[in-house]
Amino acid sequence: MKSILQTYLSRQTTSWLTQAYPVSSRLGMGVVIPCYNEPDLLACLRCLAKAEKPACDVEVLVVVNAPVDASPEAIAQNKKTLEEVSALAKEVNNEHFRIWFLDKILDSGKYAGVGLARRIGMDEMVYRFASIGNEKGLIISLDADCRVDANYFTALEKELYTNKKAIAATMDFEHPLPDAGVEPVLRNAMIQYELYLRYYKHSLKYTGFPYAYYTIGSDFAVKADTYCRAGGMGKYQGGEDFYFLQKVFPLGKIVEIHTTKVYPAARLSDRVPFGTGPSLIKLVGEDRNIKMTYPWKAFQWLCVFIEEREKWFKLPAEEITRMWRKTGRESGDGFETLPVSFLSFLKENRFAEVIEELGNNCASVEIFSRRFFDCFNALRVLQLLNALQEIYPLQPVSQETAYLLKEVYGVEVSADDPFYLLSRMKQYY
The missing domain is CATH 3.90.550.10 (Spore Coat Polysaccharide Biosynthesis Protein SpsA; Chain A)
Structure with missing residues (x-):
């Protein structure tokens, strides 16, 4: 076998495979x-x-x-x-x-x-x-x-x-990091780019996304x-x-x-179209030299949505859609429901029908809860965050990282020092 x-x-x-060197059994x-x-x-x-x-x-x-x-x-x-x-x-x-x-x-x-x-x-x-x-x-x-x-x-x-x-x-x-006295612009760009990577990962973790x-x-x-x-x-x-x-x-x-x-x-x-090198080129070439990212408020709504998922098990698409219209959170202005842009994204992608089919093919709510993320995967999350830019446009990464540190880790820091923000983010895995 x-x-x-x-x-x-x-x-x-397999045309590229070679036997140029013997393989050690160890x-x-x-x-x-x-x-x-x-x-x-x-x-x-x-x-x-x-x-x-x-x-x-x-x-x-x-x-x-x-x-x-x-x-x-x-x-x-x-x-x-x-x-x-x-x-x-x-x-x-x-x-x-x-x-x-x-x-x-x-x-x-x-x-x-x-x-x-x-x-x-x-x-x-x-x-x-x-x-x-x-x-x-x-x-x-x-x-x-x-x-x-x-x-x-x-x-x-x-x-x-x-x-x-x-x-x-x-x-x-x-x-x-490059020396501040030699390449200050590149150093600042690199700090913000790494801050962006860490902010996105920790924001995604906060939402309950398992990956x-x-x-x-x-x-x-x-x-x-x-x-x-x-x-x-x-x-x-x-x-x-x-x-x-x-x-x-x-x-x-x-x-x-x-x-x-x-x-x-x-x-x-510029060896590849995505990643560190191209991101740094873009940042260094901009007048403001400020890395933008998805705002913390968008991740908060994503968290609300993910937390509700088990309630949709075995429901028809119409009922799921009705529940989404009532899904929300308490805020300083009272109870807020999912933003219109969020609901529009779900409708355009026929996500209620996807969830209904998923529920019908799962024997238990535990299996449904786990397999939900086969449908609502990392690429889908990115697409949603982009759709939410209509009401939650990109914001400076330093500002949003300061929000995250306060809300998740109870650390109040200024958004004016990206290097210090990065040093604090490195303390959390």
Whole structure:
């Protein structure tokens, strides 16, 4: 009988898989790093080579890639990278730790980018784990501009690899900040961007949404069988980490590791359409240099909505809709019902009918309550927040973070100092 890893591979395009290196029977962790026109890779690899090693063997796979229409400068940098990786591998590789690479030219089109590069590397690790029968081997996602703590591998070993109940993990992260006297604008932009990431995650957690985890491509690990159950990494040019992790989170126990950190670079970059680099470019280029985000009031309404969900079990769509019109909360102005924009979003997406069908297919309210988030998932939440901008437009992230700290953690702080706000947010997981 085929293992889940073998079944997954049989359904994929496997032309990129290689048998260039024999697989150690003790292989337990595979770090996958996509790399395109990347001058800082060596520092990342040296950091991994110096890190404390776990009891299992570790491989680091660098997927050096470029689209067919890459610039001569990018091709030259990739060639230099390949030479540097080869030289470093000869220096640091040993019986239990190996750095190696794949050199891939990606066909032009919508899939020529970081998502496909990650997919190639992660499928390769599935292939290698399948060859030794290790369905629980870790596929670790990292970026070429990152640094990690010395206990990176041992923390993953303790909290995920040897944890039979856990299927995946996210790790704590921190963007190193540029010197205020040298690059004040970039420093301020980076502070606000990381504040935005933390504000959104904590706001989502406050609502009762069960999958309020960070979705950062350089900051997660997943067991090989879970990777396959989730259908593998998406091939998108950006946002591949978000979409992949949304498929992973409902599958089992997710561990948030706070005993080690990943340090993504705070730099301007246009390699991908989404993420740190493009966000920083946009922020630095704006006159106000202020990061905007979804307002705290929108998350408060989302919380009210989620808390009511069990009341809709086994009800017809018409009754669910009537209940929504009466759903609300007490405020300083009396009882307020769900905003019109909220109700319009639910109607336009025929969500009452979706909930009715879900209720009819669930044997208990407990199952219904859990499966509700299959329908009302992270993408749906984003769509709702965007729809609510009609009445709750985007606000400065410092201002909204101050509201969150006061309402959730009872901490009153000024919104005038983003750096201090960020330092306070780092205290809460």
